Amino acid sequence: MRAKSVNEMSQGTLEIDIKAQGELVSGLPAVFDAVVSGQADMYHAADYYYVGQHPAFGFFTAVPFGMNVVELNTWYYHQGGHELHLELGEEFGLVSFLAGNTGAQGGGWFNKKINSPEDFQGLKFRMPGLGGAALGKLGASVQAIPGSEVYQALASGTIDGTEWIGPWADEKAGFYEITKLYYSSGFHEPGSGLALGINADRWNSLKPEHQKIIEVAAGEANLWNHGQYLANNGEALKRLVDKGVEILEFNDAVWNAFGEASNAIMEEHMDDPMFKKTFESVRAGIKSTSAWWSVAEGAYTSQRNRILG
Numbered sequence: 001m002r003a004k005s006v007n008e009m010s011q012g013t014l015e016i017d018i019k020a021q022g023e024l025v026s027g028l029p030a031v032f033d034a035v036v037s038g039q040a041d042m043y044h045a046a047d048y049y050y051v052g053q054h055p056a057f058g059f060f061t062a063v064p065f066g067m068n069v070v071e072l073n074t075w076y077y078h079q080g081g082h083e084l085h086l087e088l089g090e091e092f093g094l095v096s097f098l099a100g101n102t103g104a105q106g107g108g109w110f111n112k113k114i115n116s117p118e119d120f121q122g123l124k125f126r127m128p129g130l131g132g133a134a135l136g137k138l139g140a141s142v143q144a145i146p147g148s149e150v151y152q153a154l155a156s157g158t159i160d161g162t163e164w165i166g167p168w169a170d171e172k173a174g175f176y177e178i179t180k181l182y183y184s185s186g187f188h189e190p191g192s193g194l195a196l197g198i199n200a201d202r203w204n205s206l207k208p209e210h211q212k213i214i215e216v217a218a219g220e221a222n223l224w225n226h227g228q229y230l231a232n233n234g235e236a237l238k239r240l241v242d243k244g245v246e247i248l249e250f251n252d253a254v255w256n257a258f259g260e261a262s263n264a265i266m267e268e269h270m271d272d273p274m275f276k277k278t279f280e281s282v283r284a285g286i287k288s289t290s291a292w293w294s295v296a297e298g299a300y301t302s303q304r305n306r307i308l309g
């Protein structure tokens with residue numbers, strides 16, 4: 001969220017007072033509770049941190065074999081996604097908007113090459129959310145380590161590998177200092193959205209023009225933040241290669257295992273009606289958008305890059 005945009009658009013009549021982690025509350029679940037209880041008016045976070053509160057929150061960040069950023073935005077704004085976000089939020093007294101996206105996240109950093117699904121047996125790997133649960137199905141020992149502790153855990157051998165975000169953020173985290181094996185493409189977060197969650201009573205107390213300003217600023221943040229990642233990831237990947245990092249891709253057998261494990265994890269939540277309804281809406285959105293996007297833009301981009309080099 002770009003609070004500055006809200007302040008500028010409202011000509012100073014609506015100001016967002018940003019609190020850093022730990023200033024008001026500490027820890028991600030506490031952030032959710034603070035907004036639900038009215039201690040804070042609004043959070044800006046990845047909603048998949050709240051799958052413990054409801055598994056359907058995962059769809060508004062990313063789920064394994066879910067939507068890329070184009071599909072997510074298409075679904076959210078044009079295929080009923082935002083309405084489902086609002087419906088889910090009603091259970092908790094929240095009004096929500098997408099407000100950021102990292103784009104596709106990398107497969108992650110490993111201390112050995114992954115040549116078959118069996119290589120995940122006993123592998124101690126850091127991956128949050130439903131993707132982590134899927135890796136557990138492959139026999140990995142999935143660790144939920146807070147972001148600030150991941151570097152040390154990897155350096156000390158507490159974990160054998162970790163996913164993080166993408167080259168730009170991963171370079172800043174310094175994982176290349178520990179291992180040079182980086183899988184660039186992952187199944188677990190194909191386009192991770194960030195969201196605003198606003199206390200519904202507070203939202204309803206706002207003037208309509210202030211509500212509109214927040215909605216517009218959230219949309220701007222969604223576009224701006226994705227561009228920010230894209231603008232930095234390519235150059236960061238080149239620098240990582242210069243630092244001796246080997247860029248790898250999982251083979252088809254490993255991808256197939258990711259697919260089977262991810263489907264199994266999604267099935268485990270299907271007895272929840274809100275999860276099932278959102279899952280079916282997401283799958284329909286993927287099919288609908290891909291029917292044109294993959295054949296037109298996907299094919300164009302790969303041909304253009306081949307010809308222009």
Ligand code: CA
Pocket residue numbers: 105163164165189
């Ligand atoms: Ca991640």
